[in-house]
Amino acid sequence: MLRAKGVILVQSIDLTAFNIIAMTARHHNLRAFANINISHLLANLANIRALHANKSMIIMLKANAYGHGAVEIAKALDGLCEYFGVASVEEGIELILAGIEKTKVIVFSGFFSKDMVQTLIDYRLIPIIHSAYQYELLDEYFQSKHAEIWLKVNTGMNRLGLSEDEFEALYTQAQSYCKPINALTHLAESESCDQSFTLKQLQCFQALIKDKSFTHISAFNSAASLLNNNDFNTNTIRIGLALYGACAAAHPLLRCTLKPVMTLHSHVVAIQSIDVGDSVGYNRQYIAKSKTQIAIVTIGYGDGYPQAAPNGTMVAINGKVYPTAGKVSMDLMAIDIGMNKDIYIGDNVTLFGNHDLLVDDVAKHIGTSSYAMLTAINPRVKRFYLTSTDAETTQSVIKDTTASTK
Numbered sequence: 001m002l003r004a005k006g007v008i009l010v011q012s013i014d015l016t017a018f019n020i021i022a023m024t025a026r027h028h029n030l031r032a033f034a035n036i037n038i039s040h041l042l043a044n045l046a047n048i049r050a051l052h053a054n055k056s057m058i059i060m061l062k063a064n065a066y067g068h069g070a071v072e073i074a075k076a077l078d079g080l081c082e083y084f085g086v087a088s089v090e091e092g093i094e095l096i097l098a099g100i101e102k103t104k105v106i107v108f109s110g111f112f113s114k115d116m117v118q119t120l121i122d123y124r125l126i127p128i129i130h131s132a133y134q135y136e137l138l139d140e141y142f143q144s145k146h147a148e149i150w151l152k153v154n155t156g157m158n159r160l161g162l163s164e165d166e167f168e169a170l171y172t173q174a175q176s177y178c179k180p181i182n183a184l185t186h187l188a189e190s191e192s193c194d195q196s197f198t199l200k201q202l203q204c205f206q207a208l209i210k211d212k213s214f215t216h217i218s219a220f221n222s223a224a225s226l227l228n229n230n231d232f233n234t235n236t237i238r239i240g241l242a243l244y245g246a247c248a249a250a251h252p253l254l255r256c257t258l259k260p261v262m263t264l265h266s267h268v269v270a271i272q273s274i275d276v277g278d279s280v281g282y283n284r285q286y287i288a289k290s291k292t293q294i295a296i297v298t299i300g301y302g303d304g305y306p307q308a309a310p311n312g313t314m315v316a317i318n319g320k321v322y323p324t325a326g327k328v329s330m331d332l333m334a335i336d337i338g339m340n341k342d343i344y345i346g347d348n349v350t351l352f353g354n355h356d357l358l359v360d361d362v363a364k365h366i367g368t369s370s371y372a373m374l375t376a377i378n379p380r381v382k383r384f385y386l387t388s389t390d391a392e393t394t395q396s397v398i399k400d401t402t403a404s405t406k
């Protein structure tokens with residue numbers, strides 16, 4: 001049952017619920033769609049909070065909330081964390097216009113002109129100051145009522161950040177106009193098994209903030225928050241990937257604690273029987289070693305699925321995993337289903353997102369990352385937001401599904 005704004009609500013989030021949504025979507029002839037499980041999002045938040053009980057949290061909503069839909073994710077989390085983090089002024093405006101008001105919005109990289117400063121003030125956006133150049137532009141912001149700032153210091157990432165001297169100087173200057181003043185740095189390889197560089201950065205940061213008074217102090221991203229016990233005098237964590245149920249670190253503990261938020265689905269639209277030596281798709285990158293069947297699925301790189309996926313990348317059809325065959329095309333991809341007779345046109349295909357098919361594992365197979373795979377899924381793929389609150393709708397979804405499967 002499609003409702004206003006294309007949102008489907010179901011009561012319990014388990015396999016049955018996913019099947020219901022999958023069948024409902026089939027009923028509506030959607031070629032590719034993503035379920036965004038808000039219950040899993042909240043469970044991940046609770047898990048991460050439990051590990052860092054006394055800390056503030058910045059939830060990263062940049063890049064459309066890692067492809068999950070920034071406005072919908074922000075609405076689900078408004079008031080449940082202290083800050084949202086976005087990349088640009090535009091991303092910040094989008095959240096404010098959508099009515100986000102309980103959680104404050106920080107702009108991480110995107111302000112570099114005087115014009116943008118007025119926009120920061122108008123939309124109550126909080127700037128991160130990563131260069132002395134930005135600081136010079138901020139006069140009017142300092143005179144506004146809420147002159148909160150974050151000073152970002154470079155401790156080895158060498159991307160954005162003040163030098164140590166600039167950090168000292170701006171800290172001293174900011175005392176007169178800004179309140180609160182917060183500090184952050186960014187880690188370069190927090191997910192690495194070898195934590196020595198991370199440790200070096202954290203010690204450097206710890207030394208820089210010593211003897212200064214900051215309200216919020218932040219260095220840990222998802223991987224660092226999940227892998228480190230010592231907080232190095234920080235009091236605010238910045239969480240992105242882990243909240244969406246993926247992890248950059250191949251840590252077994254993380255894999256079972258985190259629940260995937262996005263499940264990417266499509267459908268079988270055709271089934272081909274081919275012989276030994278026959279090829280599949282552009283440039284004939286797959287040659288059949290034996291007689292087999294190829295299921296053609298309605299998703300491709302035009303939806304944001306990686307074109308680079310090699311032969312043998314795994315997808316699931318009716319809960320069983322099969323390998324891709326040949327090059328991913330713009331709207332379609334091909335799956336080798338062997339001589340299986342239980343797969344039919346219209347069957348649901350899962351590209352990633354449940355525990356048998358984690359986005360982390362698919363990304364690794366392809367040679368990319370969960371970050372890149374999730375953010376690449378584009379607006380052609382309709383998102384459905386699943387929550388556990390609307391029992392009435394659940395009933396209508398179930399009824400609708402029953403009708404459509406007869």
Ligand SMILES: *Cc1c(COP(=O)(O)O)cnc(C)c1O
Nearest residue numbers: 060186221222223238239240241
């Ligand atoms: C995206 C981002 C984060 C969050 O990183 P995750 O690995 O997704 O948790 C933290 N800090 C900064 C500056 C970022 O840009």
